[in-house]
Amino acid sequence: MNIVANWSYPTAVKMGRGRIKELADACKSLGMKKPLLITDRGLAPMQITQTALDVLAEAGLGRALFADVDPNPNDVNLEAGIKAFRDGGHDGVVAFGGGSGLDLAKCVAFMVGQTRPVWDFEDIGDWWTRASVEGIAPIVAVPTTAGTGSEVGRASVITNSQTHVKKIIYHPKFLPGVVICDPELTVGMPKSITAGTGMDAFAHCLEAYSSPFYHPMSQGIALEGMRLVKEFLPRAYKDGTDIEARANMMSAAAMGAVAFQKGLGAIHSLSHPIGAIYNTHHGMTNAVVMPAVLRFNRPAIEDKIARAAAYLGISGGFDGFYNYVLELRTELGVPENLTAFGVKSDRIDEMAAMAIVDPTAGGNPVELTLENTKKLFYDCF
Ligand SMILES: NC(=O)c1ccc[n+]([C@@H]2O[C@H](COP(=O)([O-])OP(=O)(O)OC[C@H]3O[C@@H](n4cnc5c(N)ncnc54)[C@H](O)[C@@H]3O)[C@@H](O)[C@H]2O)c1
Numbered sequence: 533m534n535i536v537a538n539w540s541y542p543t544a545v546k547m548g549r550g551r552i553k554e555l556a557d558a559c560k561s562l563g564m565k566k567p568l569l570i571t572d573r574g575l576a577p578m579q580i581t582q583t584a585l586d587v588l589a590e591a592g593l594g595r596a597l598f599a600d601v602d603p604n605p606n607d608v609n610l611e612a613g614i615k616a617f618r619d620g621g622h623d624g625v626v627a628f629g630g631g632s633g634l635d636l637a638k639c640v641a642f643m644v645g646q647t648r649p650v651w652d653f654e655d656i657g658d659w660w661t662r663a664s665v666e667g668i669a670p671i672v673a674v675p676t677t678a679g680t681g682s683e684v685g686r687a688s689v690i691t692n693s694q695t696h697v698k699k700i701i702y703h704p705k706f707l708p709g710v711v712i713c714d715p716e717l718t719v720g721m722p723k724s725i726t727a728g729t730g731m732d733a734f735a736h737c738l739e740a741y742s743s744p745f746y747h748p749m750s751q752g753i754a755l756e757g758m759r760l761v762k763e764f765l766p767r768a769y770k771d772g773t774d775i776e777a778r779a780n781m782m783s784a785a786a787m788g789a790v791a792f793q794k795g796l797g798a799i800h801s802l803s804h805p806i807g808a809i810y811n812t813h814h815g816m817t818n819a820v821v822m823p824a825v826l827r828f829n830r831p832a833i834e835d836k837i838a839r840a841a842a843y844l845g846i847s848g849g850f851d852g853f854y855n856y857v858l859e860l861r862t863e864l865g866v867p868e869n870l871t872a873f874g875v876k877s878d879r880i881d882e883m884a885a886m887a888i889v890d891p892t893a894g895g896n897p898v899e900l901t902l903e904n905t906k907k908l909f910y911d912c913f
């Protein structure tokens with residue numbers, strides 16, 4: 533086999549309970565004197581956010597907060613964030629939150645130095661290998677969920693508020709300089725967010741593992757990431773204060789995002805249009821469509837999944853793995869299908885057309901066509 537592949541590794545991670553106290557040092561290590569903490573609207577009043585701001589203030593770095601960020605953040609949030617950064621004379625970004633806060637914050641840091649519209653930076657082809665991009669503000673990332681892995685990712689998912697399409701904005705320099713993974717920050721997640729974000733981490737590992745592209749390191753990371761989810765997500769769900777489980781889920785989330793350099797697939801290709809149109813939670817949407825996508829991909833991944841099952845201690849090959857996914861979903865209270873999730877089936881044609889051009893579609897082990905993707909959507913209802 534002629535092995536040709538590109539890969540790289542992510543940033544420095546400071547993982548451990550209570551390490552939010554190191555936030556100011558992390559900012560200073562990247563040369564920040566006046567950081568802007570960016571998070572979503574729901575997190576802004578919470579104690580964990582106030583504690584992070586206190587740490588910054590006590591170190592003389594100010595208490596600047598921008599929280600005009602929706603779940604599934606959009607270009608309007610982005611413009612407001614860029615304005616807040618420029619008006620406040622800031623010199624760096626603390627990206628704080630789940631995927632929504634992290635993605636928007638990373639994109640603000642990237643866009644403050646750009647004159648081109650954000651949509652020019654979509655994850656299509658490999659334009660970034662030829663174009664130089666300057667003026668990116670330094671980023672310290674602090675995840676408060678354990679799912680997207682955006683803290684170690686080179687992408688931001690931003691919804692176009694005009695077209696209601698989720699776009700993946702990508703550049704290698706999106707990568708934060710320092711990441712603080714403090715599992716105590718995730719203890720207050722409501723059960724449904726623990727479940728949804730955890731299933732996003734699982735989906736990243738599963739899709740990266742299943743994608744046909746060659747990336748042996750990602751393959752191993754994805755497999756171990758799935759094992760961590762199997763062992764620790766039910767524990768974190770049952771007892772939110774189980775710090776060991778919370779910490780391991782943070783690892784699984786970061787591993788999923790590292791692994792999906794290899795590619796994602798139809799779980800995400802379907803989930804993006806559903807999330808953009810119905811504003812559903814990303815990870816929970818993935819969990820809802822996961823069994824139908826596994827059935828759809830079975831001819832291409834049966835042996836591979838059987839190997840994963842063996843590693844995870846699941847007997848019965850592909851069928852055993854499939855049944856395990858169904859049981860995990862039941863344990864985590866995941867809605868059985870899109871109907872039970874509150875999504876209507878009257879926009880399948882539109883969603884299928886969006887799914888096949890989603891940047892994740894190319895990583896699916898079975899090629900997505902308009903016809904088979906419509907059928908796949910029907911199978912999710
Ligand atoms: N950049 C990437 O590579 C990538 C990968 C997957 C998904 N995403 C994107 O990330 C977003 C989803 O992120 P998410 O799943 O982390 O959810 P989220 O960031 O949208 O957060 C969900 C909800 O949980 C709340 N929350 C977050 N942390 C909390 C905590 N510790 N305690 C209590 N409440 C808390 C938030 O306020 C919000 O209301 C979507 O927009 C998705 O498209 C990005």
Ligand SMILES: [Fe+2]
Binds near residue numbers: 680732735736800
């Ligand atoms: Fe995801």
